[in-house]
Structures are given as C-alpha cells and as structure tokens.
Amino acid sequence: MNISGNTIFIPGATSGIGLALALRLRDAGNTVIIGGRRTELLTRIVAENPGVDAVEIDTTDADSIRRAAGSVIDTHPDLNVLITMAGIMRVEDWTAPTGFVATAEETVTTNLLGPIRLIGAFIEHLQTRPDATILTVSSGLAFAPLQATPSYNATKAAIHMLSESVRLQLAGTSVKVLELVPPSVRTDLLPGQRESEFAMPLDDFVSEVVELIKSEPTATEIQVENVKFLRYGEARGNYDEVVRALNQLDPHGK
Template structure:
C-alpha cells in the first residue's frame, strides 16, 4: 500500500505493536483512527497525539458492528483497515481445564475478531479506489511454540484467511497484505517486554514502516527476524 495519504483504522492500537505503527503512520501523513476497550486511555492518546478514537472490543460482535459504523460515518474516505487486536496465552493440553477456556477466548479474539472486522468494512473498502486490508499473523503460524497451541493455530488460520481473501478480492480495488511479526518486546505474554529473545518494539515498527514504503506490492511484510520461523520448512530445518 502507499505509505502516506491514507485514512487508516487500527483496532487494538492503544499499546504495543498497534500503537507503535499508528504513531509512525500518522507521522507519514496518514489520518489514523485507533480503537481499544479503555476509553480513558483512548482519550489520553487522542489528546497527546491527535488521533481520532473509537471504543471497540474485538471479542464482541456487536461492538465491532457499532464501532465500524461510527468510523465509516466519521471518516467516509477510510481506505485501510489494520486488524491488529490479539491475545496470547500459555496452555497445557494434557487436560481440558488447562486449555479449553483459553482456547475459546483466543479463537474469538484472534480469528473471529478479524473475520468480523473484514465483514464490517469490506463493502465500504470496495468503494474506495485504492484500499488495503492488513491482517496480522505471526511467525508462529509457520513454526509452533509448544506452550501456545491455540495462539499458533489462530495465526495459522489468519495466514490462510489472508491468502484466500487475496484471491477472492483480486477483482476489486482491495489489496490484502499480511503482517508477520516475530516475537516483539510487548506485553503479549508476561515477561516478553524484557525478553532478550524478542525484537525491540521500536526496531520492529521502524523496519515494518520501511518495508511498507519500499515494498508497495508485497503480499507479506516480513522483518528479517521472522524469516527463521517463516522459512524453516522450505530450508529443511523445520524440526
């Protein structure tokens, strides 16, 4: 997608990767609308950075319908959706009490959330001459972390959803781009913000913006750190 001149909606952008990208995209000359559940935090981000904001809970179908209608009403020139919200949990699949409730929440947020967001925005995006849906998968869609089965599966589903939507929407003005993060220093899991293994958040966000700027026709946005996960099977060292 073009890196400037867009009107972009990013649910799940009150912290972490979503906020880091929102700040950089706004600095590139885009109008950025951010969404989240905490109205106080949305208010402070609006005051500090000039974002328009909308309250949205991406685990709640009615919240998505209400928020999407409000965003389109206030920003009829909206042409980019970045489906950012997601959760990650450690699970033990030896017994159902170790994973079932977590798995259901993860699928609702990480898979049904983006599906519902696309459903809410796709007709509007098709009216724009140059529109983009950005999905957010993970390196763990391609090489699993044993401790997080449902998260891995939800992101693998997002990858295949992205591939399929790209085929279906090829006859429209809507492009589909998949952002594939590695482990990044955010609060996605306890202790991840300070992990030496995880990529520093600012480094990740800067590289993503550079890739959007220099790879306008890319189907996947892959920072260098994620490629050891993304291409393990192709290299023959997946195991």
C-alpha cells in the first residue's frame, strides 16, 4: 500500500485507532472518508478536521453497509482503499450457562460479519481500480488468547485467516490484502484500557503504523514491535509462556 495518493474509506473511525489513523493518513496526502453510526459525531469530526469526509454506517446492519457503500462510491469514485476498522471487545464469562451468548453473537456480528459484508460491498469496485488495498484489522490476541475475551480472540483469529485466504484469491487482481495486527493500545476498547501501563500509547502506535506503511509498501502484515511478543509465541516455541504472561500481567489486551 502506498502511503499517499489514495482515497480511503474507514468505517469505525469516530474514535480510538480508527480516528487517529484517519487523521494521520489525511496528513500523509490521502483523501479520507470516515464512517460511523452517530450523525452528530460525524458532523463534528468533519467540522473539526478539514479534508475529512464522512458517511453514516452501522457495520452490524447489512442494509446500512450496502447504502453506505453506494454513497461512498458515488461520491468518491476513485476510492481505492477500504480499512475494515469497526470492532468491539467485551468481557465474557463462559462458566455461566447462557450469560455469554448474546455478547458473543454481538461480537461475531460486529467483528467478523461486518468486515465480510464490507468487503463484499466494495470488492467489485476495488477491482476496477489500478492499485487497490483492503486493510483488515486483527489483533495480537488472534495469536495468544486473553482469558476474559474469548469471542473477541476468536473473531480476530478468524480475521487473520480470512485475510490470508482472500489475499490468495485476489492475487491475480489489482487488489492487495494488508492486515493490521495491533497490540494493546490506550483506547476505550475496554474499560480502563486507556490508563493501562501495559497498553501502547495511541500516538506512538499510529506513528509506527504509518512509518511501516511508508517503509514496507509490499508488506502483507503491519506489525509494530509491541505486538511481536504475542504474534510469534508459537513460532518461537514459548507460546505457553506468552499466554501466562498475557493473562497475569495485562487484564485488558487488545
């Protein structure tokens, strides 16, 4: 992915990593459209950040995704990058008979069905662009589980394998598949995560991500240094140690 000259749609970019990355990509010389559910919040972000456009979208709703995709493509026909940023993280107790089921279903709908539907809504258009990218967002927890968030871990592992598989299918097209693998970052994804001493400062994370995109334009995964402890535990042969350390030291994960 080139660092500049793109037209980029980022649903789920009204806060946290999504918004911070949107602003950095705008500053790097891209046209950026953010997406979110709250019209008043989108209006405020656009007013405060010249050069950013916005569209209302609920990534848990298939019809909303289709409407938003049509609007974005009509307004920005040169769109060539989709970043499937929207996601949620919920603590679950699987020792309770049914208490976790609704939360797990919500997590799967948002974190897995949402990106699948987004890619489905944009893939035909992206293949008409000479140089296009789908940027998925998995997590270090795709590779080492945080005990408190089983469904989040599972959806992010699924996003990793989905990215690997779709990349193979699109190999003969103009569309690249790039996977962002965040560690724990100081956002509001979980209560208290913004204050966690184990989480990476948001500005530092986004700066390193932008630098990696710039320096490694043909990469298939964006891995900041902080995520490699989780990402490569199995390959290093110390997976059990990684899992123990993660669950003893960091109650928030990412």
